Amino acid sequence: MEFEPVIGLEVHVQLKTKSKLFCSCATEFGAAPNSQVCPVCLGHPGVLPVLNKQALDYAVLCGLALNCSISKFSKFDRKNYFYPDLPKNYQVSQFDKPICGKGKITFLINGNEKTIGITRAHLEEDAGKLVHSETGAESGVDFNRTGIPLLEIVSEPDLRTPEEAYMYLHMIKNIIEYLGVSDCNMEEGSLRCDANVSIRPKGQEKFGTKVEIKNMNSFRNVQKALAYELERQEDEILGGGIIVQETRLWDADKNQTFSMRTKEEAHDYRYFPEPDLVPVKLDENYIKSLENQLPELPFDRMNRFTKEYTLTGYDAQVLTSSREIADYYEECANLTDDYKAVSNWVQSELLREINEKKISIKESKVTPSKLTDMLKLIQKGVISGKIAKIVFHEIMRSGKDAEQIVKEKGLVQISNPDELKNIVEKVIKDNKKIVDDYKGGKEKSFMFLVGQVMKATQGKANPQLVTKMLKEAIG
Amino acid sequence: MSFTEKDVDYVANLSRISLSDEEKKNFTVQLEQILKYVEKLNRLNTDNIEPTAHILPVSNVFRDDVAKICPTTRFAVEQSALLVDGLFGVPRVI
Amino acid sequence: MSLYSKTAVELIGLLNKKEISSRDIVSSVFQRIEQVDTKINAFIYTDKENALKKADEIDKKRVNAEPLGLLGGVPVVLKSNLCCFTWPVSCASKILKGYNCAYTATSVEKLLREDAVPIGYANMDEFAMGSSCENSAFGVTRNPWNTDCIPGGSSGGSAAAVAADETILALGSDTGGSIRQPASLCGVVGLKPTYGRVSRFGLVAYASSLDQIGTLTKTVADNALLLKVISGHDCSDSTSIDRKVPDYPAYLNNSIKGLKIGIPKEYFVDGMDNEVEESVKKSIKTFEGQGAVPVEISLPHTDYAVACYYIIATAEASANLARFDGIRYGARSPQAENLIDLYEKTKSDGFGQEVKRRILLGTYVLSSGYYEAYYKKAQKVRTLIKNDFDTVFKKVDCILTPTSPTPAFKIGEKTNDPLKMYLSDIFTISLNLAGLPGISIPGGFTQSGLPIGMQLAGRPFEEEVILNAAYSFEKNTLFHTTKPTLS
Structure with a gap:
């Protein structure tokens, strides 16, 4: 039964x-x-x-x-x-x-x-x-x-x-x-x-x-x-x-x-x-x-987020799960067009950090403007997404601006082919077997080579550029 | 409706009063008599009559949400026959 | 004439003329208490030391020509269900043994503000449940007119103390007649105000929708004065009414010519004592002599009032008295083994028979399956009773009835027959159900010398109308000048 x-x-x-x-x-x-x-x-x-x-x-x-x-x-x-x-x-x-x-x-x-x-x-x-x-x-x-x-x-x-x-x-x-x-x-x-x-x-x-x-x-x-x-x-x-x-x-x-x-x-x-x-x-x-005092409520806000910021239902639900988070998100959304990126950063890095530290989102040093400023650096290609994580944690710790951190720590992305040329060549030379594997059709091997270049530049190399240069060099 | 000793037991338990056998006997007789007397109310047709809970038509009596310190808190608490570390003592409740 | 036998109005006159001091009055009253209270047992508690201290303070103020309250230096006894900070309010019950009030009732605050001198607590029926003052853990109070008789109840101690000149003024409470009936049986003036006129904050509740604090005095003028002091809106009582308090004493000398006095035919039925009936008839004549116009009226639901009352009052009481469990204050059974035991032992030892009876009855009428048949039904009948009054008050200005169907009865006469006892409130109960003001005034004596009281009922918040009529009656009858001999 x-x-x-x-x-x-x-x-x-x-x-x-x-x-x-x-x-x-x-x-x-x-x-x-x-x-x-x-x-x-x-x-x-x-x-x-x-x-x-x-x-x-x-x-x-x-x-x-x-x-x-x-x-x-x-x-x-x-x-x-x-x-x-x-x-x-x-x-x-x-x-x-x-x-x-x-x-x-x-x-x-x-x-x-x-x-x-x-x-x-x-x-x-x-x-x-x-x-x-x-x-x-x-x-x-x-x-x-x-x-x-x-x-x-x-x-x-x-x-x-x-x-x-x-x-x-x-x-x-x-x-x-x-x-x-x-x-x-x-x-x-x-x-x-x-x-x-x-x-x-x-x-x-x-x-x-x-x-x-x-x-x-x-x-x-x-x-x-x-x-x-x-x-x-x-x-x-x-x-x-x-x-x-x-x-x-x-x-x-x-x-x-x-x-x-x-x-x-x-x-x-x-x-x-x-x-x-x-x-x-x-x-x-x-x-x-009293009706006039009612704020926009979570479910309505969630629906609006999916439409206004073209988010998935799931993302919108997480972002509206508290008024503070939703307010935070909307403040960010006013400062940038990259709604999806903000959504990802808030849900992954920011929420994890505040949960770990047991603080409220308002207490976080990563204010909406600091977060969106950092995202703009990614957009402009100044830093990579990977480097951004380092920057994010530094903002979280010190409350400094992203730009200042990037400058102080020399985290600017390397987008100049001249600076990367030698490294790319060295990686190809040192990994003959992997290069052969790739040539033999093993796609995964290529990612390893990209990784090696990134490693050699402490992650600062522009990944798109590295891909392009590697492909050209291997032929 | 007849009122029996079982009814006395029921209400005594609800009101947490334990009764001696004699009390039980007396109260059964007396309450039965009183309940019989009040049954005269059933002679009245009250189908369309609103019940009166408050005799005066007053509504909406409020106070403002202001916290005040009560000057006699301590005195009030100390009226208890059994205080244990500032708590009101009761037989162990599990 | 000793000071204790005077009225408040007389004493205030003497005080103002500086012929006497407040200490003189308080001393005189305590001397009287010491002299006669062994016979009467009107008092449960006295606070002579503080009363004299307070009297001295007032005397000092008077000497210094500082502003004084309306009752500057006049003694007043409180019924034992009115809270006065640090006093052992007991409600004449064992269950409150050891409890001292953690705050002061609004009505008592008002007395203090007007420089009255509280002298102690008067005996009463336990938790105001009774009509004879026999249900007291502190022994029965005796009627000063005949100490073999009950003084009435439940404010029997207050009424007896006034009648025996053991106080000048008294406060009582009235849920079904508890001020008016003992006032009647003791030959004093007792007034129950309109529900909501006096704050109930600090009155230990018996039946919250019916309870009202009121005044017991030697004369109508004293009553008007005391009522003026204790009346008025109170933010601590949601059911108190925000309405201007009239200057009651100022209304007393108005003519009652043309005043329409309703005489309800339903109140003159079998069971009424012949002498009481004669008295009412004489009273009607007296009023007529002063120009008032008697009008026969009908209050068709009168016969249902007692039944209605005993359902509503006991239901409310069953909840109101649940709090006396020995945990936070009051007597606590020492032998309790577990929680249920603690409740049961504390309550069974602490409450008297009448209180237990009413709690059981009230619990029953609210219990599952009986709520509609009893409680709801009674609330509907309450509406009918109120409607009766609304109708007649379109035609008349007040209503005259006997206060009690009989004069004071013998101690022990009705203790074994609760229903018979309940019926002694038959003329007073309706006013509580309808929330109306009522006053009992001395209306004559029986052949055996027991007082008979007349009741005047008025429209809501028209205490001044019944006080005025009562004053006119008093002036023309002078029953109040006869005093018990207390031999």
Whole structure:
């Protein structure tokens, strides 16, 4: 029997406001435990919440970017359950009137467009953090994170493979980063993801029993956990078993999901309207004003890049995978016509360098003008592509201009036949057998000869000229 | 709808209150009686009536996104009966 | 006459004439507390030292002719569910043992700003759940008019303290009648403002969509003054209303000639005490004598109010009280072996019977499968009840009813019958559901000498109308001048 996976993702994104969702405590990451708390976010008796306007604006901005309908009327509800990271033992969330309704996002997967539906996106308060010591009999709770605004983005069960889920997550992160409303840092927990997974026999319309997977702390882990879980479910069914509706935790060390069996886990959240917060009513003008703030989003930008800069879909996708890279690329594209060359240099050398150095593209000393100046030297034949790599790394290191580096290091390309004549002749003389091989039809041998000339000139010889001269000399 | 001891168990568990046998017995009887009383609401036809969650028609109450230092953070945190290295202690959660 | 038996308005007059000091008043009140509170048990906590210190500061300001607040030096007792920084707010529950407020309620801030002197915390029904002040971890409060009787609740301590002259002013909270009913049973003036008139920030929530802080005083004039002080918009309470606060005391001497007073026929049905009914009829005559016009009205959904209330209030309470788990503050069960155990032991030991009962009920009406049938249904009925009032307030300016169907009952009389107890709020609950202001004023006495209260309800944000009517009534009846003997 062949099975079809059905996957839906719930992504929690921390919104980058200065203060918490319902009180004025700071939201900075990494503060001393319980230093960014107050009676309100600690759930002391008698406290009341007041909604942070910026969080609402950010939520609407995200909703617009995810092509969601924005609710003219939305409200908050209490979600009741007991857990030590939840000070009030209810979470202020949104139940039946989320701020953002149905939407969709589109991304490329293996060169094909895929559109995934968004069910909804709603605002809620984050919970605290449980800290477990290795030895102690107690766990500890840090409430600094409590009350930081979260946007929960729920996808439709439209995802069919772990890879699609991976790409979907990337696109969500990409979009939200473009908006600048979240750090989307999975390690620091500013982006978190839970998955709902089920399988069904191919062709069957009815969904299978779904399992919720939690505790995945990277996009790759999401992909791995889904792959593991799909296989587990298939084995279970083929082995004559049934799938139990449950929550499972991903163990990244063991590469397995584990059942989080707690009989106390009662899924009766008793949602009801939060009486301490009044409804949110949004009018056209407000929504329009936020619409006007939307930047060009990754997918649109990718499509424009393919057209405007005649790039392949793949190249355009990589170059628009973050707003910074895309901005960088476009700045370069304004300074040169050689779009393809810029694309290659950004994707290969530049991205590798900044990833290795763990810096942002803005921090790189290779500014768009420095890069394009260097490319112009290649175009003009002043340096070869090979030499350019040396120049590039020197710019990266010192921040000097390409021209200056070329001058200081004597890296100018040798394009004068007189300067190369002796070297060419010497190479032919020293490699008699190779020359014969070439004459006998072994094309590869010719490249070796070119290489020898390049080596003798420390790579400075103009490769086209060397080819020409070698061919003439061998006859 | 009859209200039984099983219902009391269910809601006691949801609200994390453990009950003695006597409490369980009393509450079953009393809640059943109260629930029977409130069933009088079913005599009213409310098909086209909007529910009231807030009695006043207020909406859009916001605060500006300004972080402030709370002067009583320490005092508030120290109300806990069990602080361990600045964290609120709870029985080990696995 | 001792200072403690005077009203705030009288005392402020004497203070301004420099005949007395604030220290004199505070001392006098504490002397009275020491004298009678063993009989009444109105107080859970007193802070004499700070009260005297505060009084001295105010006296100094007065001597130096510095500007003084409206309540310059007048003592006030707080209900034990109002936060006052460092005070042990307990809500009369064991579960908050050891907790000291980490902040101050907005209403209390306002009192302090106007130089009132908070003297302590009054007893109450645990978490404001009750109508008799019997549900307190600190023992029952007794009615000053007859110490075998309950003072009403849940603000029973506040009402009894005012009635017994153990304070000049008191704050309470009213979710289903918790100010008006004890005011009625103790023969004092108690007002629940319009929902949103007074900030709830710092009021330990029972049922958030119904709770409102209000005033308990010896006279209507004091009430108007105190209400003026605590009212107003607060950025910390999203449900508080940004609307100008009228100068309530300035409205009191207006004529009530032509004032249309609605008399709802649904409130005069079986179960009402004969003496209470007689009193209302007399009260109507009194109002008529001052030129007011009684109008028979109908509030057809009155009979559903109690049912509606007990669903909405308990549902909200079940969430509001979830936070008392012993982790961040308050009592924590020492024997807990695991997390669930900690929650269960802390709550089971910490909450009293009535609180447990209401949490269970509230949890049930919200639980899966019952939400629509109970909670949603009750919210819809709430709409109907509100609509009733909207309709009648097109015809009348205020509504007169008894505050409570009976005078104070005996301690222990209804403790085993929760439903019967719930029905003692039958006349007050509707106003909370509709968010309307209501005031209870002394309306006479039973043969056995127990006070009977009259309730006046008004349109939203028209507290001045009911205060004015109440003042006119008070002036013409003088019931407030009779005091309990406390023998």
